[in-house]
Amino acid sequence: MPDQTTLNHAAQVLATIGSDQRADTALRVYFERHRYLQPPARRAVSQAVFAYFRWLGWLDSKASPQKRIEQAAAMHERFTADPKSVKPQALARFAVPEWLAPEVNLPPESLVQLQRDPNLWLRARPGQAAALAKSLFAGEPTPHAADALRFTGRQDLFRTEQFKTGEFEIQDLASQLVGIACAPQPGATWWDVCAGEGGKTLHLADLMQNKGVVWATDRHTGRLDTLKRRAARAKLFNYRAVAWEGGTRLPTKAKFDGILVDAPCSGVGTWQRNPHARWTTTLEDVHELAATQLALLNQVAGSLKPGGRLVYSVCTLTRSETSAVADAFTAAHPELEPVPVFADSAPGGTTPGATQVVLWPHAVEANGMFIAAWRSRKP
Ligand SMILES: C[S@@+](CC[C@H](N)C(=O)[O-])C[C@H]1O[C@@H](n2cnc3c(N)ncnc32)[C@H](O)[C@@H]1O
Numbered sequence: 001m002p003d004q005t006t007l008n009h010a011a012q013v014l015a016t017i018g019s020d021q022r023a024d025t026a027l028r029v030y031f032e033r034h035r036y037l038q039p040p041a042r043r044a045v046s047q048a049v050f051a052y053f054r055w056l057g058w059l060d061s062k063a064s065p066q067k068r069i070e071q072a073a074a075m076h077e078r079f080t081a082d083p084k085s086v087k088p089q090a091l092a093r094f095a096v097p098e099w100l101a102p103e104v105n106l107p108p109e110s111l112v113q114l115q116r117d118p119n120l121w122l123r124a125r126p127g128q129a130a131a132l133a134k135s136l137f138a139g140e141p142t143p144h145a146a147d148a149l150r151f152t153g154r155q156d157l158f159r160t161e162q163f164k165t166g167e168f169e170i171q172d173l174a175s176q177l178v179g180i181a182c183a184p185q186p187g188a189t190w191w192d193v194c195a196g197e198g199g200k201t202l203h204l205a206d207l208m209q210n211k212g213v214v215w216a217t218d219r220h221t222g223r224l225d226t227l228k229r230r231a232a233r234a235k236l237f238n239y240r241a242v243a244w245e246g247g248t249r250l251p252t253k254a255k256f257d258g259i260l261v262d263a264p265c266s267g268v269g270t271w272q273r274n275p276h277a278r279w280t281t282t283l284e285d286v287h288e289l290a291a292t293q294l295a296l297l298n299q300v301a302g303s304l305k306p307g308g309r310l311v312y313s314v315c316t317l318t319r320s321e322t323s324a325v326a327d328a329f330t331a332a333h334p335e336l337e338p339v340p341v342f343a344d345s346a347p348g349g350t351t352p353g354a355t356q357v358v359l360w361p362h363a364v365e366a367n368g369m370f371i372a373a374w375r376s377r378k379p
Contacts, residue, residue, distance in 0.1 A: 002048045002073050004066075006041070009034070010048035011065040023049055023276035039156065047117075051076040053275035054115055057094030076115075083112050091115065096271070099283040103318040104268070109362035118273040119365055120151040123171040125234075126206055132168055136160065144347040144364055145176045166234035171199050173366035174269065174359045177348070178262060178313040179203035181341045181371050187212040188257040193300055194218055195241070198227030200262055205236040217244035217251050246296050255305040263293040265314035265321050269368025272361055290320040297329045301336065304376040310336065312372045317358065322370035326356050329374075336374040 002010065009030075017026045027046050031037060037045070048069050052059075055072040063071065078085050091111040092101075100106070106114075122139060124132040124147045133139030138153025149168075157163055157170065179200055184190050186209040192201045195216035204214045216239050218224055224241040231239055244251040266286045271278050297312060304310055312329070314321050330338055338355035346352040348363035359369040 001077065002044055002069065006044045006048055007066045007069050009037070009041075009045045010052065010069045013045065013049050014052065014065055014069070017276070019280050022274070023053060024274065048073055050275055053279065054095075056275075056279060058090075079115055080117070083115075086115070088112075096278055097281075100268070100318075103283075103286065103320060106317070107360060107362065110360050110368065113360075113362040113365065114272045114275075116272065119173075121171060121173045121176070121366060122149045122151050122157075122168045123147055123176050123203065124149060124168050125166075126209075128167065132162065135162060135167075142173060142365075145173060145180060148173050148176050150365075164233070169199065169202060169230070169234070171203065172273075173364050174315065174369035175199055175367070176203065177359060177364070178260070178311070178369065178371060179207060180345075180347075181313070181373060182207075182258055182260055182309070182311050183343060184208050184212070184214075184258055189213050189215075189254065190258040190260065191215040191217070191256045191300065191303065193244075193246075193259060193261045193296060194263055195227060196220070196223045196262075198224075198230050198239075198241075200260060201227060201239055202230055202234055202236055204260070205231070205238050206234070208238060210236055210238050212238055214239040215252060215254070215256070216241045219243065219245045246292075246299060248299065250299070250303060252303075254303070256303055256308055257305055258309040258311070259300050259304055260311045260313070261293075261296050261300060262313045263289075263296055265289055265293065265316040266318060267315055268317045269315040269359075269361065269370075273367065286316075286318050286320050290318075290325055293321060293325045294328055297325070298332070301329075301333055304336075306376055306378045308376045309339070310374045310376070311341075314370050315367050317360075317368045317370065322358070322372075323356055326370075326372040333374070335377055337377055339373050339375045341371045341373045 013026055013030045031042055051072040052069050055075040059068045059071050088108040129147050129149050133149055139149035142148050184204050184207050190204050192214055195201045195218045201214050201216040221243050227241055242251045266281050266289055340353045341357045348359045350357040356372040361368045
């Protein structure tokens with residue numbers, strides 16, 4: 001249970017959080033202003049704040065912030081010791097907002113998963129997972145992805161020599177499965193349309209063995225700057241980062257062997273790691289994002305070479321942003337045919353050969369993710 005000092009710090013953090021600020025941003029800003037707090041104290045405050053949002057639906061709204069944080073920590077301790085201590089009906093009613101039910105039938109096991117502390121996943125360089133686990137003394141393999149490791153240690157990963165020399169990236173397992181679904185060939189040309197800070201660009205570039213090229217575009221140039229720093233650390237040079245707002249004027253006339261649209265989304269699949277977002281995301285957000293997702297797909301579809309592969313991924317689970325977008329896109333593009341997302345595997349209990357898959361949080365013990373794939377028909 002958190003001590004009084006932790007409760008006080010956590011209550012001060014909560015007081016700074018508005019609907020437009022994420023809890024992790026508020027924590028970062030708070031720690032910048034309270035530099036004397038050591039890593040164990042920071043960890044305790046972060047855990048208390050995240051537990052608060054994870055268990056918010058159960059808390060007594062009339063109690064003081066400290067009391068509510070204490071209630072949440074007690075709930076979390078009880079649940080961690082015995083997940084059955086909270087009934088599935090209570091999880092369905094209080095762990096997620098009401099608007100979610102018509103958008104997704106969350107399996108009870110996924111609701112349980114949402115309440116757990118999240119795993120931290122690493123992506124080792126191709127073929128290096130066993131060696132990395134050995135050198136970090138902390139990393140469990142998973143049957144779902146050969147290069148993925150569940151981090152089981154306590155050390156600050158950013159300070160390790162292995163991180164500084166680009167031996168691994170911190171990347172959620174579900175995101176790694178998106179790269180695997182793309183299956184790019186060495187020497188190919190790919191376009192990562194919403195590249196952000198480059199998590200998936202780097203994975204594609206690595207799978208391509210530093211050969212060929214990945215165009216990495218995003219509307220946010222600051223994120224592309226981070227991508228460049230990460231690529232330099234990983235010694236990956238087969239990419240090109242260019243700002244693009246998603247408008248009709250494409251960043252290049254080139255045609256691609258593959259295009260990944262890892263679109264902006266409501267992030268329901270990340271609610272285990274980011275429980276605050278459960279209470280700030282709205283159904284209007286979902287509908288607006290669904291329109292953006294379809295527009296982005298429509299915008300880039302003509303840039304595929306005949307026979308080229310298009311992959312759509314979103315770390316969300318709402319119908320409006322997943323199957324509804326994919327089905328509407330399929331209906332509008334007879335020149336593209338839906339093809340299996342995973343060629344020769346079925347991670348997370350997905351149906352072999354399925355052209356749209358949902359990676360449920362409980363099945364991969366990671367973020368929830370939706371992935372769909374198409375191939376451009378040859379004329
Ligand atoms: C899910 S995030 C991408 C994460 C990234 N692919 C990774 O693996 O690290 C979605 C990204 O889409 C970008 N974005 C949002 N709207 C966009 C638009 N209209 N055109 C281009 N990029 C957009 C955001 O800036 C954000 O970086």
